[in-house]
Amino acid sequence: MPISPELLEILRCPQCRSEVKIDDKQTRLKCVNPECSLVYPIRDDIPVMLVDEATTEK
Secondary structure (H helix, E strand, O other), rough: OOHHHHHHHHHOOOOOOEEEEEOOOOEEEEEEOOOOEEEEEEEOEEEEOOOOHHHEOO
């Protein structure tokens, strides 16, 4: 089950509070803030919005 557009509208990066966007494969959420750029995994259709679980992508 993909993440609903309504959920994507309210999700924010826990590090900087910026918006996040889902990737094409729907496996990750990326912070849109270029100074932050954390990427959060999606496991079993659940976004893991923990800074400790995030990776950095510039």
